[in-house]
C-alpha cells in the first residue's frame with residue numbers, strides 16, 4: 001500500500017540570481033509499516049520536503065499525499081494520523097513539559113492523562129514540572145517526540161530527531177522508533193547519521209541539491225555498497241560524472 005506519495009515535487013525559493021531549486025522533480029513512495037530515512041547534506045532539501053508533506057508550505061509543482069490526501073484534507077484532527085517533529089519548532093521556554101503537552105493536547109482533543117502517559121513513554125515523567133528552558137537538548141528532543149505521539153498517530157514524520165543527542169539518547173530514539181514500526185506503524189525521518197540509520201531503517205532515500213540520488217531498500221544498499229556512506233558518496237560521484 002502506498003502510504004506517503006510524493007510526485008514530481010518542485011520547490012523554488014527566490015528569484016533571478018538568488019533562485020534556489022530546493023526540490024527538483026522529487027518523486028518518492030513510502031509503504032505502510034515502513035521505516036524510511038532521508039539523508040543528504042545541509043541544504044539538500046530534506047526539511048523543505050518534510051514541510052511540504054506536512055502542509056506547512058506549498059510547492060510550485062507536483063504533489064505530496066498522505067494516505068491519498070493532502071495534509072490539509074486529513075480532517076479535523078490530523079494529529080491522530082500524523083505526528084510530526086520539526087527541528088525548528090521550539091516549545092515556549094517558561095512552560096513546563098507537562099504544560100506544553102497539555103496546551104497542544106487541548107488543541108487536538110487529548111486529555112491530561114494521555115499527556116502524562118506520553119511523558120512517561122519518552123522518559124520525562126520526573127521532569128514534567130520542570131520548565132522547558134531548563135531541559136537539556138536530549139530532554140527537548142524527547143518532549144518533541146512526546147508531542148508527536150500525543151494523539152496516537154499511525155505515522156511519524158520527524159526532521160532530524162537525533163541531531164545533537166548523546167549516545168544514550170540516540171539509542172533510546174532508535175529503540176523507540178523500532179518498537180513504533182513493529183506495531184505496523186510508519187516512520188519517515190531525516191538525518192545525516194548514516195551508520196546509525198543502517199541499524200534501523202528499511203528504506204533509504206538520498207537527496208542532493210534537491211534531487212533524489214538514492215531510493216532503495218536497506219538490504220539492497222548494504223549488499224551492493226557495504227554501507228550507507230559508501231552508497232551516498234558513490235551516488236554523488238555518479239551525478240557529478242553524468
Ligand code: ADP
Pocket residue numbers: 013014020021022040041042043044045046047048049
Ligand atoms: P536541509 O533540510 O536538507 O538542510 P532545506 O530544505 O532546509 O535543506 O534547504 C534546501 C535549500 O532551500 C537550501 O539551499 C536552503 O537555503 C533553501 N531554503 C530553505 N528554506 C528557504 C526559505 N524559506 N527561503 C529561501 N531559501 C530557503
Ligand code: MG
Pocket residue numbers: 046047048159
Ligand atoms: Mg533541515
